[in-house]
Amino acid sequence: MTDVPGPGAASDHHDRPSGDAIKVWFRFVPREDWLPYDTEGLWATTVGADTAQVKNVPFLQDGVAFDDVVYYETDADGRRWSRRRVEESGNCTIRLLPIPSGPLGRSARAVHEKFAPFGLGGEVFSEDLPLVAMNVPADANFAGIKQLMAAGEEAGWWFAETSCANQRWRDA
Numbered sequence: 001m002t003d004v005p006g007p008g009a010a011s012d013h014h015d016r017p018s019g020d021a022i023k024v025w026f027r028f029v030p031r032e033d034w035l036p037y038d039t040e041g042l043w044a045t046t047v048g049a050d051t052a053q054v055k056n057v058p059f060l061q062d063g064v065a066f067d068d069v070v071y072y073e074t075d076a077d078g079r080r081w082s083r084r085r086v087e088e089s090g091n092c093t094i095r096l097l098p099i100p101s102g103p104l105g106r107s108a109r110a111v112h113e114k115f116a117p118f119g120l121g122g123e124v125f126s127e128d129l130p131l132v133a134m135n136v137p138a139d140a141n142f143a144g145i146k147q148l149m150a151a152g153e154e155a156g157w158w159f160a161e162t163s164c165a166n167q168r169w170r171d172a
Helices: 108-118 142-154 167-171
Strands: 022-027 039-048 051-054 069-074 080-087 092-098 121-124 132-136 158-164
Touching: 022 051, 092 108, 092 142, 108 132, 108 142, 142 158, 142 167
Parallel strands: 022 080
Antiparallel strands: 022 039, 039 051, 051 069, 069 080, 092 132, 092 158, 121 132
């Protein structure tokens, strides 16, 4: 069963983490010339009465990273909607979309292999859209990862973006 609210909602492309998990939904304005979704559901673990720790890497939602804690409100249908981030984990989120005509083709696996030396993990949106969302841990080599992102764009491997950054990332 897919937990998807409404016609503009993103399909549930996230892997459910082990253990007790709840789904927290995020609303955003869809980007022009991008996926037509206006919501994304992320798995999370309960931290307090109305707070949860994110346990997925966001494909679409900006400004939130794996292990961040968010405050949510529950609607009349029992759906939990994120209202704001209340605690940063120090992690960052990057997204990479392999260029089909580039040297890596449409291979999400090849993208993961390029970042393997940094120990990064993440998820792939779908086989049809091999968008890779990666968690960059707070103690990772931010400068090296940013260099690889830029080099891969220059080499035509992928389109890259940073969707959640902190000051350490910006300074790297």
